[in-house]
Amino acid sequence: MKIKGKFLAVVCCLALLAPAGLAGDAEDALIDKIVAAYGGDALLEVKTLRINDRSKGFRYGQSFSPNEIDLAHYNALVTVDFENRRKALQWVRGSQPNISLQHQIFDGTQGYSIDHTARTLTENSGITYSSADRRVSWLLDTVLARMIADERADAVYQGEENYDGAAHRKISFQADGFPRMTLYIESESGRISKMQRSHWVEGQYFNYQFSGYKRQDGITYAASTYVTRGGQPFEVVTARAVKFNPEVTAVFDLPVGYGEEKPTIDFSKMTVNKLADGVYLAGQNWGFSIFVDAGDYFIASGGYRGLKDRLEAVNAFAxxxxxxxxxxxxxxxxxxxxxxxxxxxxxxVFVTVKEHVNAIRESAGVTLADDKFVIVDGSGSVAGGKLMVVDFPTGHTSHLLVSYIPSAKIAFTADTFFSRQEAGVPSGSERLSAFKKMFADHKLDVDYFAAAHSGRVLTPAELDAAINNIPEDEVCPADWKFCMK
Ligand SMILES: [Zn+2]
Known part of the structure; x- marks a missing residue:
């Protein structure tokens, strides 16, 4: 909110009573200070920006073992066109030669995802100006300085705080499509020391800490960024190069001669699919569970959020x-x-390996007595064999319990294949051959394969076709020079 000078006297007295939002001069003065610290007109007149960040991410909740936190390697090239509100992300995950790529473009009106291995170009409405870069640009303080300058009218002064041993003033703002961000501005220098935004877990935050400030072309930027989530290490930038006002035209050119991705099934609504007598696959979006009617009760496998909704849907359906x-x-x-x-x-009662009991207890958030667990070692069954489980460790996780329903010869697994396409077969992998072999080793005959992330059930012939449909290794596209490093 902006209040002109002649109201200053009124504001000064109201400020004692009024919420912080009314103190327009405090916001303006602080934003002016930030803009000056980051280069003044040079910052405001930046038309385009390129960021190349290499970073390491800490894989809480997605690591191979529940007892260790894995490290992920990222190399991102982000191009921002402030004038035309365009953004492009060229993103490399992993280290050479085991990399996976992501390429996204938002051209000012339409989002696209590009797969250079499959040679597909697909319109994607989920890719917007705020989301196209997978939040990589938020890692750069200069982008935040420019954003708050552009969003000056809605900024709210949040008072002073001593942060990291120095006086700071805080100011928050929310740009269209972005979360509310609070900037911690060092009072003396006007630089951004920290950006805070909410975590989806209530009361927890992402904190972006900036340091190692440099100046290039009259504009300031932090060479280092460290992000914590809920107080734990989350991501750290290990190398950064920025370029102000680079030529960007070619970056927004869409590839020529690429086909469309195969159409996928719309799973946005809850569906229940009866696979056999007393066996139902229920779910929506990315979370599906299989339910086995064991007489007086159901046995379920597939633990995504929304379990109660799925149980209710199955009860209603049946x-x-x-x-x-x-x-x-x-x-x-x-x-x-x-x-x-x-x-x-x-x-x-939870059916699990002993290694995952703590993670289940933590996630349930309530005290679970030991008799609430059936511990599986290698393989096992419940309800007199109505459902069997087999431990199938993979590179994805040190233990993975696959479910098998003998009466219907149906298997259900998580994170082994994704059968979301309307027709054809999913991409295969070495893991899928091992998956098939596991059933043979246990002398289990399977007629249908169901999965936690998709509602389409595969036949053995389709699984075989998928096993023979292993995509090529991903390699850096010829014009992605940053990717070769
Ligand atoms: Zn997983």
């Missing part, structure tokens, strides 16, 4: 009202534990 007695937990990753609190509230 015209019954049965409780959930057993919940099979595939593995310890956060997303697959999203429904554990619901399972606990439903009074279910």
């Amino acid at each position: 015209g019954v009202d049965k409780r959930l007695k057993f919940q099979v937990v595939s593995h310890h990753h956060n997303d697959h534990l999203g429904g554990m609190k619901e399972a606990a509230e439903l009074g279910a």
